[in-house]
Amino acid sequence: MTQVVVVGGGYGGARVASLLDDVAEVTLIEPKDAFVHASAALRGAVDPAWEERVFVPYDRLLTRGTVVHQRVERALPDRVQLGDGTTIDADYLVLATGTAYPFPAKFLESETVVARARLARMREGLAAAERVLVVGAGPVGLELVGELREHFPALRITVVDQAEDALSTGEYAPELRTAVHEQLDGVDFVFGSRLGYLPPVDVGVYEPFAVETESGARIEAQMWFRCYGNQAASDYLAGALAAERTGLGQVRVEPTLQVRGLPTVFAVGDITDVPESKRASAARTHADVVAANLRALIAGQRPTATHHPEPERIVLPLGTRGGASQIVDADGERRILGAEETSRIKGQDLFSSDIAELFGQF
Ligand SMILES: Cc1cc2nc3c(=O)[nH]c(=O)nc-3n(C[C@H](O)[C@H](O)[C@H](O)COP(=O)(O)OP(=O)(O)OC[C@H]3O[C@@H](n4cnc5c(N)ncnc54)[C@H](O)[C@@H]3O)c2cc1C
Numbered sequence: 001m002t003q004v005v006v007v008g009g010g011y012g013g014a015r016v017a018s019l020l021d022d023v024a025e026v027t028l029i030e031p032k033d034a035f036v037h038a039s040a041a042l043r044g045a046v047d048p049a050w051e052e053r054v055f056v057p058y059d060r061l062l063t064r065g066t067v068v069h070q071r072v073e074r075a076l077p078d079r080v081q082l083g084d085g086t087t088i089d090a091d092y093l094v095l096a097t098g099t100a101y102p103f104p105a106k107f108l109e110s111e112t113v114v115a116r117a118r119l120a121r122m123r124e125g126l127a128a129a130e131r132v133l134v135v136g137a138g139p140v141g142l143e144l145v146g147e148l149r150e151h152f153p154a155l156r157i158t159v160v161d162q163a164e165d166a167l168s169t170g171e172y173a174p175e176l177r178t179a180v181h182e183q184l185d186g187v188d189f190v191f192g193s194r195l196g197y198l199p200p201v202d203v204g205v206y207e208p209f210a211v212e213t214e215s216g217a218r219i220e221a222q223m224w225f226r227c228y229g230n231q232a233a234s235d236y237l238a239g240a241l242a243a244e245r246t247g248l249g250q251v252r253v254e255p256t257l258q259v260r261g262l263p264t265v266f267a268v269g270d271i272t273d274v275p276e277s278k279r280a281s282a283a284r285t286h287a288d289v290v291a292a293n294l295r296a297l298i299a300g301q302r303p304t305a306t307h308h309p310e311p312e313r314i315v316l317p318l319g320t321r322g323g324a325s326q327i328v329d330a331d332g333e334r335r336i337l338g339a340e341e342t343s344r345i346k347g348q349d350l351f352s353s354d355i356a357e358l359f360g361q362f
Helices: 011-020 038-046 048-054 112-128 139-151 174-183 280-298 339-347 352-358
Strands: 003-007 025-029 034-036 055-057 066-068 072-076 079-082 087-089 092-095 131-135 156-161 188-191 209-212 218-221 223-226 262-267 314-318 322-328 334-337
Touching (some): 011 352, 038 112, 038 139, 038 352, 048 055, 048 352, 055 112, 092 280, 131 139, 174 322, 174 334, 262 280, 314 339
Parallel strands (some): 003 025, 003 092, 131 156
Antiparallel strands (some): 072 079
């Protein structure tokens, strides 16, 4: 039977593996002992009741295939080498290692019990803190602020960003920013100047500190969060695969999501150089394209499914009931949605029902 090796069990990798489980011998390689549902991670960070929906076991994802909890240290087009020294051969390889992001949005820890202990310590610190500093007023920073306000209402929050306003990196309408500022009334935003230096303590740890922006504003707080710096996880690519890495560490792909010049290797999700914003929804769409192409190849046909970048959109919850969104409707028109619709689309469930279904947790 055809051997398909999927490297990385995030949104893209887990879905590819599940979609091919009936036609191939699938090996999914993922160091973490549970899938991390990043879209719900910031709620799970402040509310322990949500942790169950953030850390989802892999045990019911595949029926025939295998999940191997190892890190791939070195990947070549036809084989991968794991942290324990084992080599696994692949007829087809799918790269799905995504991006790393600072705690508590994503985790370096492979063991759920360790990640959860770190979250518990952070929450104890938050309960004792008077003020926290959030560095970065992009979607993750703002979403974190929304969660902190809902669960720690007495907490005072300062948000610093070098840009002149929030959400500076996307093509967003001014009404979106206005809606965000109206709902985050009481948060101290410091725009237009970088921090002169980062706080000398780890993120999410209670420890009083003071920092200054380059323009001289002094900020004192007891905890801080770094909400910028999505980093492509592709340092393990070797040989012909390494040659297809861009300067940002992403992997060059064709519209079929085959890695350029390597017809038996595919890539999905944040690791690809597809010119679109990096989203779990895009990773899922990529997975559908790759699964269709691999099914065709396994059946001896040509891979014809292609991916076309999705229009820019954002669904930004601010706690369970707040938020704002910018979507593109069926006519191609841009629309701004308020708190109620944003809460209905994402804020209440944070897509956790979809994830529970994929991972067979119902
Ligand atoms: C706080 C937050 C909220 C978000 N909310 C949304 C949202 O609401 N909607 C949305 O569409 N997107 C959202 N995103 C973006 C979304 O999380 C990413 O786009 C998504 O995680 C990309 O999926 P992926 O499969 O490419 O990679 P990832 O989900 O990053 O998964 C990659 C996996 O690969 C593993 N891995 C890494 N290196 C190796 C290796 N060497 N060997 C083996 N395995 C490895 C990792 O452990 C990880 O499990 C959010 C992101 C954050 C941080």
